[in-house]
Amino acid sequence: MSFRLGSAEVSDAAVSQTLITNGTVWTEGAFRRADILVDGISISAITAPGAAGEAPLARIDATGCAILPPFFNGHVHSSSTLFRGTENSYPLELWSLWAICYGRGSTAASITVALRLNAIEMIRAGIGGYIDHFPPAHFMDEALQVHRCSGLRVGFAPFFADLRDEDILDMPLDRTILEAHAQGPISNHDALRLRTERLAAMRDARITPLLGPNAPQRCSQPLLELWAELGARHDLGSHSHLLETYPQHRLAQARWPRGAVSELDRLGLLDGRTSLAHAIWLDDTARETLARRGATAIHNPLSNQMLGSGAMPVRTMLDAGVRLGLGTDCSNTAGRHDMFETMRQMLVSGRNPGTWHGGWIRADEALAAASQNGWSALGQGPARLAAGAPADLLILDFRSVTLAASAISPASIVSHGDPRAVRDLMVDGRWLLRDRQVTVFDEAAVIAEAERHAVDLRASSESGRASLKQLIGSYDDWTNKAFAGSAYLHCGRLHLSTRARVEGGDTT
Ligand SMILES: [Zn+2]
CATH class of the missing domain: 2.30.40.10 (Urease, subunit C, domain 1)
Incomplete structure (x- = not known):
């Protein structure tokens, strides 16, 4: 035949x-x-x-096409896809209350369609794999079902944590309102053991189970030790947020005098299968430790800026030998899952007035972070196109309008590429996108279903969101104290406490 x-x-x-x-x-x-x-x-x-x-x-x-390894998106919360267009104008600690509030109305059906839509967006953007740091861990089975159907390679890291920001950061927020609208579940240690055992058994060629602590400071000491125990017992890597904001940095300094990264190292939690999202507020010792252990730091430039979290010193990280990948974080922080946009953000980071241009980030470094190095977070080394390598490849059409007339080069892709140039995507020998058609899901049906569920989520969270606004005054009081003693060069409007010091002549 x-x-x-x-x-x-x-x-x-x-x-x-x-x-x-x-x-x-x-x-x-x-x-x-x-x-x-x-x-x-x-x-x-x-x-x-x-x-x-x-x-x-x-x-x-x-x-007329460039062929390269697919992009790897090193930090995503897939369940946030239906929160597109919602609140993203608050700092992380305040914003996260809104995110939790939207997520409370999630159902098995809404999670399923959120992940399908997320996968379609990834495929259309040339992303062949990603780490799904997954907050609603009780929907693990639904998530894994979609991940298997998507054809993508996924590092799946369902959340766990047993400490809450409002407690560990001493935020004077009304606990009644939080409990009613903006508190996620606290992990039960026995349940985590069982869940991890099930998760570890689901490993296959495309699904890499990972331990997914929300963040080290959101874990008690017994939970940190359980994290290490489960990693060793089930031979699992880890994915976690790390030192995303200044208050987290201050908290970590107080809790671990030698630093959060040193504590993770002491517990044996850093190796080539460890990836850490944000990693903004590190010192030289922490960077040296990450480099020595071969861990991957995931730079999320748009999310970091959208939530006012800080700016990763990218050149300093690279000079220290830290392997860098790129991520897009929540749909309701950085917006699109677009590695072209994220690469450009990496490219321009640190190009501040008066800095030496010879140290600015180069296009080849940004492309390597997006299409090669991030893949190491799955424990399989940097991606490459070579005989014997997995059949994972991305075909970019240089006859698309934003790339036409440019030579095929990393500089062209980073400066001018966008998802419209993505023509074909193959993962594990299977075309997920062929001639700009998604092959794995019925795109129109998914979009229609996603619209319905997103409307429901916005409606079901409406009264909760109204209640959360009552917390803003208390949050602002807290942030005045949390940021006291710090000062940043910036071109925005100063915070109250900083303004007082600057106007008083203290501009250090
Ligand atoms: Zn995140």
């Missing part, structure tokens, strides 16, 4: 083989003209153009 695929007549025996011709391929650290032969779930060869001859293969023409 034979059938027609593309322009080639192929037989059943050859159907698992695909030849991608006439493309410009990122291989061995450079773009070069080459053909790629895919055999099943692996790349079997990268050859000179035309070297495969007229063998009876499925052929994909990539004329």
